[in-house]
Amino acid sequence: MFDFLIQGFDVALTPLNLGLAFAGALMGTLFGALPGIGPINGIAILMPLAYTLGLPAESALILLAGIYTGAEYGGRMSSILLNVPGDAGAVMTTLDGYPLAKKGMAGPALGLSAVSSFIGASIAILGLTLFAPLLAKFAVMFGPAELFVMMVFAFSSMAVMMGKDPIKTAIGAVLGILIGIIGVDSGTGVLRYTFDLPELYDGIDFVVMIIGLFAISEILLMLESRHNPAGEAEMPVVGRVLVSMKEVLFCKAAMLRSGLIGFLIGVLPGTGASVAGAVSYTTEKRLSDTEGTFGEGDMRGLAAPEAANNASAAGAFVPMLTLGIPGSGTTAVLLGALMLYNITPGPMMFTEHADVAGGLIASLYIGNLVLLLLNLPLAGLFAKVLTIPRWVLVPAIAVLSFVGVYQLHSDLSAIYLMLVIGVVGYLLRKLGFSLATVILGYVLGGLMEDNLRRALSISGGDLGILWQSGISIGLWVASVVILIGPWLWGRVRRSMQA
Amino acid sequence: MMRAADRILGIALLGLAAFVAVQAQSFYVPFSYDPVGPKAFPVGLAIILALLSLVLILRPGPNGQWPSAATCCRLVGVLVIMGVYALLFTRLGYTLSTGLAILCLARSFGASWVKALVTAVVMAVVTYFLFSDVLEISLPSGQWLTALS
Structure with a gap:
């Protein structure tokens, strides 16, 4: 049953892949630590360069997964030290992390968060190893109809869980799907929404899309917050970064619970680190905040969201590898990266591409250990990254974006397109959209349409095939429950109070 | 001001939905084994988008701060x-x-x-x-x- 893992370690332990896991962890932590650059931006900026190295699929994925998990680690730095979350997943970390740093305990806070990140990620990677092959065996039974309904479910859970406004989340996903439709229709050869521009016949390139959406819009946002006082806040002294066993033991229950919560939320398609952090923090506050110390610098209030957001990062790989449906915006980007290698993740991943799936999982074990070893002694050094001024950071992002897009086809039109998408991304962010939903729509839309059309080809156009099997009925029910459940629950609670 | 932004967005998206649906009518396939064809999916999305934008126009919410x-x-x-x-x-x-x-x-x-x-x-x-x-x-x-x- 665990043959794939043994095979995976064979792949991951080659000197090249070991080096890539290490490099990915290091770069990811650095990028995550940069204020405003979360995992998704980090991967968006670094992915094109990873391609130019001409790596095989499994090595590229190991590098990108290292960057992803590393960035989840790095995101906590600015949360704790500056009260500015490095990415959406680290918002909850500020609540108790920053008060700890203000009390002069920045070092222990960084150390403890590294340990809880490690424990949370370990729980989730174990979960991934155990459940992914089982789920893959089950998912083999999924036909095109079931996969289509599964994606309906993914979008439903995303609309409810991601972002503040379900309507805008849904609109973002639809916009993403529409952007994905642009180009030649693979089924019939019809050109759709290309406006007679030959540059658009192949659709909007994935790399152009993510760099425009995340890197360029980030540059514009940074310009706006230049005079944000938080950006120039005094850096607290980091001090000793080692944690004592006593502090770790004090938080062990919080870490274990939050790791589990984070994993489960990560597995749920469409919900990512930010939800995991929020749910685990509120759970922990309810369970252990007997003296009202949460929010004032309680160690457990720091350990919980950190364990959870790193756990959700690993958990998000479960649906991505077994169903081909990413569990978060960042895994959507990784999915797109895999598809560039002509590998479509899905239930056959563990049999047909066991080296890729196993190698990835094995590299997560290695990367997690590397991250802990890097982060305890080097946290002080990583914290220095926070002091990089905007006027160095922004030109660097711009140059990386330009070269990343230019090297695709040595084509300037792609760069102009990237700038246009960047402006759109900026506007969407200002209007309160979450860009992760747009990228999920963009990546999943094509698969959704393919599966719908395949299902209806099988049935000869009869829509009934979409709710014929038990699996699809179950998924329809689950989608409805998740869509109206929270609303119903709110009404019931209100009427009970009244 | 904030709510107005959502209304404008809603109207723009309604326009986009109409455009998507109208454009889809010109996708002409002479012969295909595929009972769905290239039209249905974009048209379905346009309908969903139109409904969502109507909600946005009728119930606009607050959004982020606009730059000076x-x-x-x-x-x-x-x-x-x-x-x-x-x-x-x-x-x-x-x-x-x-x-x-x-x-x-x-x-x-x-x-x-x-x-x-x-x-x-x-x-x-x-x-x-x-x-x-x-x-x-x-x-x-x-x-x-x-x-x-």
């Missing part, structure tokens, strides 16, 4: 810098266009002339060798160089 006029000017400025950078990228070649772009970007993010100039020279040269020699990306060398030789 001065910030808007700076935003446009940075966009112009990047647009001109793209325009000059192949014409002037990588090092020169990148150096100029870094200089302007660093200036608009508050660096002094000296700091911006040093950043521009160092970053343009270092990244040139990093990209072309280490990562083996072919970068534009610029038309003025070929004109000289």
